[in-house]
Amino acid sequence: MRISPRLICSAVVLISVVVRGATVTGTVVDENGNPVVALVRFIPQGAGPASVVDVTSTSTGTFAAPNITGSVEICIQAPGKGYVNPCLWPSSRIIAPSVSSQAALQLTVKKGAAVTIQVTDPSGVLASNGSAPLLVGVFAPGGMYYPADLIAKGQTGRSYSLTIPYGIGAQLFIHSPFFVIADSTGQPIATSGLSLPFLQNTSAQTATALVFSITGKKN
Numbered sequence: 001m002r003i004s005p006r007l008i009c010s011a012v013v014l015i016s017v018v019v020r021g022a023t024v025t026g027t028v029v030d031e032n033g034n035p036v037v038a039l040v041r042f043i044p045q046g047a048g049p050a051s052v053v054d055v056t057s058t059s060t061g062t063f064a065a066p067n068i069t070g071s072v073e074i075c076i077q078a079p080g081k082g083y084v085n086p087c088l089w090p091s092s093r094i095i096a097p098s099v100s101s102q103a104a105l106q107l108t109v110k111k112g113a114a115v116t117i118q119v120t121d122p123s124g125v126l127a128s129n130g131s132a133p134l135l136v137g138v139f140a141p142g143g144m145y146y147p148a149d150l151i152a153k154g155q156t157g158r159s160y161s162l163t164i165p166y167g168i169g170a171q172l173f174i175h176s177p178f179f180v181i182a183d184s185t186g187q188p189i190a191t192s193g194l195s196l197p198f199l200q201n202t203s204a205q206t207a208t209a210l211v212f213s214i215t216g217k218k219n
Contacts, residue, residue, distance in 0.1 A: 024065045026105030028057040028076060035061025036109055038078035045071040076109055079149035080161045084112040088146045089165050112163040113200035113208070115172065117148060120157040120213040125179065127155045129217070132178035136160045139171040164198065172196040172210070180216040188215070
């Protein structure tokens with residue numbers, strides 16, 4: 001097995017694992033070298049979903065993924081922590097060269113523009129119709145839609161988060177064919193949904209927090 005010893009995860013990571021049933025070990029850290037607890041997902045190229053291997057890095061950032069076969073795509077997910085998910089933003093793909101059979105893989109996740117979306121549910125309409133669709137996410141350049149991570153839900157609403165790479169223009173989007181949604185001023189949004197332009201270039205800018213409310217069901 002030969003893998004790159006260090007990869008900066010600004011996008012999807014592709015690793016070529018040339019032996020069968022290998023155990024891939026490594027560490028997930030942030031840009032300052034601090035360990036990150038995250039889901040590390042190995043997706044074999046050309047194989048079915050049953051071949052996907054998920055492991056979680058420890059408090060020291062280490063992981064060991066067993067039974068990795070063939071070429072794989074590696075995704076790193078740490079919802080709600082402000083790190084860019086390389087699976088969702090393949091704007092600068094990294095193709096890992098084969099180097100050493102003994103090298104541990106070091107994956108460095110990057111911070112991005114954190115966005116939180118709070119959907120309040122004062123009348124319990126959302127809670128009592130939990131299976132009804134509510135789309136909260138972002139449209140990236142090129143039209144790809146990425147759903148926000150649902151980080152909390154209860155009788156009074158839901159909280160979502162997503163992280164967008166700095167310097168990437170996107171459209172934040174909320175829509176439901178079932179619920180009536182109002183913005184923070186109490187004005188109902190369009191029946192087709194609400195799309196808001198978003199661009200944050202540096203970490204010095206204030207994090208974006210949006211609030212909406214469910215005011216009823218559509219006829």
